[in-house]
Amino acid sequence: MDVNKVVAEIVKKNGGELSGIYFVACGGSLVDMYVADYFMKAEVLKAGTGLYTANEFVQVVPKRLDEHSVVILCSHGGNTPESVAAGEVAQKRGAITIGLTHNKHAELLKVSDYSFLYEWGDGAKVLNNPMAIILDLTVSLVNATEGYSSYDKFREGMTIIDTVVDNAKKQVQDRIKVFADKYQEETMYYILGSGPSYGHAYGFSICSLMEMQWLDSTSVHSGEFFHGPFEVTDKDTMFILLMSQGRTRPLDERAKVFLDKYAEKVEVVDAKELGLDLIPDEVSEFFNPILFYSVLSEYRSALANNRNHDLDVRRYMGKVEY
Amino acid sequence: MDVNKVVAEIVKKNGGELSGIYFVACGGSLVDMYVADYFMKAEVLKAGTGLYTANEFVQVVPKRLDEHSVVILCSHGGNTPESVAAGEVAQKRGAITIGLTHNKHAELLKVSDYSFLYEWGDGAKVLNNPMAIILDLTVSLVNATEGYSSYDKFREGMTIIDTVVDNAKKQVQDRIKVFADKYQEETMYYILGSGPSYGHAYGFSICSLMEMQWLDSTSVHSGEFFHGPFEVTDKDTMFILLMSQGRTRPLDERAKVFLDKYAEKVEVVDAKELGLDLIPDEVSEFFNPILFYSVLSEYRSALANNRNHDLDVRRYMGKVEY
Structure with missing residues (x-):
């Protein structure tokens, strides 16, 4: 349709x-x-x-x-x-x-x-x-x-997003290899994100890590991080921070300042640096998760490859009754 | 007021x-x-x-x-x-x-x-x-x-909930010690819950475990468990399952059947068994989290005691700028 x-x-x-x-x-x-x-x-x-x-x-x-x-x-x-x-x-x-x-x-x-x-x-x-x-x-x-009121801008964004995503995927090809080499032995991942992107912090945690890699993980809203979760932070805690373009970016920026100071294992995936600011400001935030999904899929492929754990392997889904 | x-x-x-x-x-x-x-x-x-x-x-x-x-x-x-x-x-x-x-x-x-x-x-x-x-x-x-339409029943529930909570806290005194002895060495906890109680699955994860015990943890909605997260399950994965009274109970029951079969480290906290069915059926579900908060606070005290990690110790909150 x-x-x-x-x-x-x-x-x-x-x-x-x-x-x-x-x-x-x-x-x-x-x-x-x-x-x-x-x-x-x-x-x-x-x-x-x-x-x-x-x-x-x-x-x-x-x-x-x-x-x-x-x-x-x-x-x-x-x-x-x-x-x-x-x-x-x-x-x-x-x-x-x-x-x-x-x-x-x-x-x-x-x-x-x-x-x-x-x-x-x-x-x-x-x-x-x-x-x-x-x-x-x-x-x-x-x-x-x-x-x-921003419907025209939204339509404009829809015509640009595929180009943004294609460019971003190329842009991360080197860094995903560095990421996978550096973090392939990690067993617990904290995924931070805010606003329109929190869903994909959650999604990367439950689908890409738990389901496809059998790795422990959790998602934390960047705004909630300072109200409990950040007490786990030390030089051995692994974080992936999704920095959104748009109104909730200050929440992610605050998390970044803290992590820069107190954590050592931090991968920042920044929608702005990856070109999402090509989309009009009024609506760009709604396109964050589309970009993040595609880019994070590159990260997970590199990780799966290094870990020799195929993304399609399941032990329960489609295998047993539940 | x-x-x-x-x-x-x-x-x-x-x-x-x-x-x-x-x-x-x-x-x-x-x-x-x-x-x-x-x-x-x-x-x-x-x-x-x-x-x-x-x-x-x-x-x-x-x-x-x-x-x-x-x-x-x-x-x-x-x-x-x-x-x-x-x-x-x-x-x-x-x-x-x-x-x-x-x-x-x-x-x-x-x-x-x-x-x-x-x-x-x-x-x-x-x-x-x-x-x-x-x-x-x-x-x-x-x-x-x-x-x-169930406002009168809700008012009735409000007059009963303190008695339910007091009884439940007494009821769990032996089992929290067993829990703490058994699981004090665990480093990652999956907290499952559904419906009105999901907030306290999340809360136990971010406040009681991450913040107060500096332990890795995540909350998983019982309904979402079968769509990704359950692939982490094996005999070494630690689960706390909050079984709610009320409409979403079937979601928790399904998780229990699976965990009984494929997991070995599972603590079930069941609102029904802890007396929440004293509250009228029409509204009892809304009282689940009130019961769970009080009962889970007993669990965390026992855990903190065994781990010799005081619940009030912080390394960032109130200590550094952020």
């Missing part, structure tokens, strides 16, 4: 009324929705929102979910039982469901009023990945119902 | 209109707000909500924040600069601020339209701790504006 067409149909069906947009998925797919929820929390005047791991949405359906609500669902394989159940629950309430998947035979499609079969893999443009599609759907729905 | 009085005054001032309740704090104080935000997301028909680490709220003020919004702030010491700044920002927008602190000379009081000097320490009833006050304010504000 096409984002513009879906938005136009929903607006027509709902008479321009939008009571909320809800983001429901699991694991990596949920991570990809974080920035859209952040956009809603920051920029919306009327509509409700919420980010839900699918089974929690199924058990605790938001009371305000109604026929003027949109529920966006995503499942890469398309058959995650909790996500399919969430689509059923949403449709029973009369909400409009939009499902995203990489599997054209997905069960998710059966509970999706609108659906997107997205591109994936090395050749795919980030514009056609689920994160960008979900963000675009969200921003466009808000613009079409309440209005969003 | 008194919750009923504050709610009555706000309702009068706002003509019964409530555009949202926002929860803004840092670290342990933010943890105490999690369940109130969960209540809002689940039970509210109109009002907006959001849970914010204070500096993110300051940098990215929600566009919908207005004079019909209530912003609840909390700072134990009362002078957390980000939280005080958040109060200023909220008041500038015309929102009503409610500040909670344990310090009668707090800067926070200067930016609070209403304030609560709460009780703290071993002798204090949980009813008079910030978590219960914030929850009560939230539920009562919603009831007074939109109505909440």
Whole structure:
């Protein structure tokens, strides 16, 4: 499907009324929705929102979910039982469901009023990945119902982001090797990030490190770091700091000043230095996680390579019942 | 101040209109707000909500924040600069601020339209701790504006929770010693929880373990566990599983079945077994974190004692500039 067409149909069906947009998925797919929820929390005047791991949405359906609500669902394989159940629950309430998947035979499609079969893999443009599609759907729905003053800038950003990402991936090729050589023996990683990027601090922790490398890890919000977590800091604690472009950058900068002083194992991944400032200031923050996902994937490949631990190896998922 | 009085005054001032309740704090104080935000997301028909680490709220003020919004702030010491700044920002927008602190000379009081000097320490009833006050304010504000069908049951729960907590603390005295003896050498803890209790899985991780014990840790939502994190599981991985009473219990039960099979170091803290089912079913879930905080404080004391690492020792907070 096409984002513009879906938005136009929903607006027509709902008479321009939008009571909320809800983001429901699991694991990596949920991570990809974080920035859209952040956009809603920051920029919306009327509509409700919420980010839900699918089974929690199924058990605790938001009371305000109604026929003027949109529920966006995503499942890469398309058959995650909790996500399919969430689509059923949403449709029973009369909400409009939009499902995203990489599997054209997905069960998710059966509970999706609108659906997107997205591109994936090395050749795919980030514009056609689920994160960008979900963000675009969200921003466009808000613009079409309440209005969003930076919508033109957002559209401009969407045309630039693939170039930014391609350049950034090239830019980090040397440093990812240095990173992997230096830190391949580490067993615990603290991933710091803020605002639109916190979702990908969490995502790198649970997907790239825990799931794909069986490594201990945690994500810490840069703003929360100084209220508990920073007491773990010493010269042996390993940190990856995601420095966002945009309004929450001061939070990341504060963390950097502290880490520069008290930590020795720190990898800084800076969206600004990686070219995100090419995108208009009014909207660049919303593109941070798209950049971070692609760049961090380079880091994890280098790490997996050095550690001789293939990114696709699982011991439970797809192997045992749970 | 008194919750009923504050709610009555706000309702009068706002003509019964409530555009949202926002929860803004840092670290342990933010943890105490999690369940109130969960209540809002689940039970509210109109009002907006959001849970914010204070500096993110300051940098990215929600566009919908207005004079019909209530912003609840909390700072134990009362002078957390980000939280005080958040109060200023909220008041500038015309929102009503409610500040909670344990310090009668707090800067926070200067930016609070209403304030609560709460009780703290071993002798204090949980009813008079910030978590219960914030929850009560939230539920009562919603009831007074939109109505909440289980409000009478909630009030009943508030009269029972101190007894439940007192009994549970006695109930765990033997097992916390066994726990501390068994796990005192562990260096990485996975804390699992769901729904209203996820905030305290996070809180135990960042405050009790990282801050007070300088131990590595992470919190994982029980529903997310199967979508990445569970790949770290083996017989040497240490888990603390918070099993909630209420709607999200099936998520915790699923995690338990898996851990019983594939992990060996697992401590289950079960709200139901600890007596939370004394509270009416309609509302018992909202009391999970109040019980968990008190019970987990017993666990951390036993651990600190065995590890000979005093809970009050800091190396950065209050020691260096940051």
